[in-house]
Amino acid sequence: MGDVLSQNEIDSLLRALNEGELDADDMKDAPEKTLKDYDFARPSKFSKEHLRTLEIIFEHYGRLLSTNLPVYLRKSVQIEVMNSEAVTYSEFSNALSNPVLLGVVDMEPLGGNVIIEMASKLGYAIVDRMLGGGGVPLEKSRDFSEIELLIIERILIVCVELLSEPWQNVVEISPRLERIETNSQFAQIISPNEMIAIVTINIRIGDVEGLMNICLPFLTLEPVMDKLNTKFWYSSIKKSDEVEYTEAIRGLISRAPVPVKAYLGKSKVSIHDFTNLQIGDIIRLDSKVDKELDIYVGNIRKFTALPGAAGNQYAVRITSVIGEEQ
Numbered sequence: 001m002g003d004v005l006s007q008n009e010i011d012s013l014l015r016a017l018n019e020g021e022l023d024a025d026d027m028k029d030a031p032e033k034t035l036k037d038y039d040f041a042r043p044s045k046f047s048k049e050h051l052r053t054l055e056i057i058f059e060h061y062g063r064l065l066s067t068n069l070p071v072y073l074r075k076s077v078q079i080e081v082m083n084s085e086a087v088t089y090s091e092f093s094n095a096l097s098n099p100v101l102l103g104v105v106d107m108e109p110l111g112g113n114v115i116i117e118m119a120s121k122l123g124y125a126i127v128d129r130m131l132g133g134g135g136v137p138l139e140k141s142r143d144f145s146e147i148e149l150l151i152i153e154r155i156l157i158v159c160v161e162l163l164s165e166p167w168q169n170v171v172e173i174s175p176r177l178e179r180i181e182t183n184s185q186f187a188q189i190i191s192p193n194e195m196i197a198i199v200t201i202n203i204r205i206g207d208v209e210g211l212m213n214i215c216l217p218f219l220t221l222e223p224v225m226d227k228l229n230t231k232f233w234y235s236s237i238k239k240s241d242e243v244e245y246t247e248a249i250r251g252l253i254s255r256a257p258v259p260v261k262a263y264l265g266k267s268k269v270s271i272h273d274f275t276n277l278q279i280g281d282i283i284r285l286d287s288k289v290d291k292e293l294d295i296y297v298g299n300i301r302k303f304t305a306l307p308g309a310a311g312n313q314y315a316v317r318i319t320s321v322i323g324e325e326q
Contacts, residue, residue, distance in 0.1 A: 090192035119210030
C-alpha cells in the first residue's frame with residue numbers, strides 16, 4: 001500500500017504547483033517502474049552466475065573429450081559449448097524424440113542422477129566408425145540393436161569417466177554410467193516440475209555434427225550450489241594449480257632420463273695411427289691416474305669424481321659438486 005500524504009504535505013505540493021516550482025506535465029511523464037512477472041510454478045533456482053560456472057566446467061570437459069575420443073574413434077573430434085539454460089524437467093523430456101540415446105549417470109557422492117543425451121546420428125556414426133566404417137550416420141533413424149548399444153556404451157563410459165576432472169574444483173565425484181535408455185519415458189529421474197540446468201554441447205566427429213545435452217537437476221547440485229560461482233571457481237583453480245602443477249612438474253622431471261658421462265681424459269692421434277690400432281695398444285691421455293675426473297650431466301660439467309669399481313663394473317665416486325658460479 002502506498003504512503004498516505006498528510007494535509008501539510010498536500011498544501012506544500014499545491015503551493016509548489018502554483019508558484020511554478022513543480023510542473024504537472026513532468027510528473028505525468030515520469031517513467032513508471034517496470035514489473036517482472038514471477039512464475040511460482042517455475043522458481044528461479046539457477047542464477048546466471050550458476051549457469052556461467054557450469055559452462056566453464058563443461059568447456060573444460062569439452063577439451064578432455066576432444067583429446068580422448070579420437071583415441072577410440074580414430075577421427076578428429078571438435079567440441080563447442082553452445083549455451084546453458086534452466087528449464088523444468090518436463091520441458092526437457094517432452095522435447096526428446098524416439099529413439100533417443102540417454103545415459104543415466106550416478107554422480108556419487110551427490111544425490112540423484114544426471115542425464116547425458118546424445119543425438120541419434122552421433123550414435124550411428126560412432127557405431128559405424130567403431131566397426132571399421134567411415135563414421136557415416138544412417139539416412140533414416142531406427143531403433144538401436146543390442147550390439148550397437150554395447151558399442152555406444154563403451155564410448156559413453158569414457159565420456160562419463162572424464163567428468164570427474166572438470167568437477168574436482170567444486171566437489172570430488174566418482175561418476176558412473178548406470179544404464180542407457182532409448183525411450184525417454186524410462187528416464188524419469190525426477191518430478192516433471194523440478195528445475196534442471198541444461199548445458200548444450202556441439203560435437204563434430206569428422207563430417208558428422210550433432211548435439212549432446214547434459215541435464216543437471218537442481219536437487220543433485222543443491223549441496224554445492226554455493227560453490228557454483230566464478231569467484232570460488234577461479235580461487236580454487238589458483239590454489240590447486242600452485243600445488244598440483246608443482247607436484248606434476250616435479251614428478252615429470254624426476255623421471256626424465258639424462259645422460260651422465262665421466263671423462264677419463266683426452267688424446268690426439270693421427271689418422272694413420274688410428275686406422276692401425278690393434279687390441280693391446282696403449283693410448284696416452286692428458287690426465288694422470290690420481291687426478292679427479294670431470295662428470296658431465298648432459299653438456300654441463302656438474303661433478304668431479306675419482307675412478308674405481310663397484311663389483312664387476314667400472315664406477316666413479318663423487319668428490320665435489322660444481323656450482324653454477326664455477
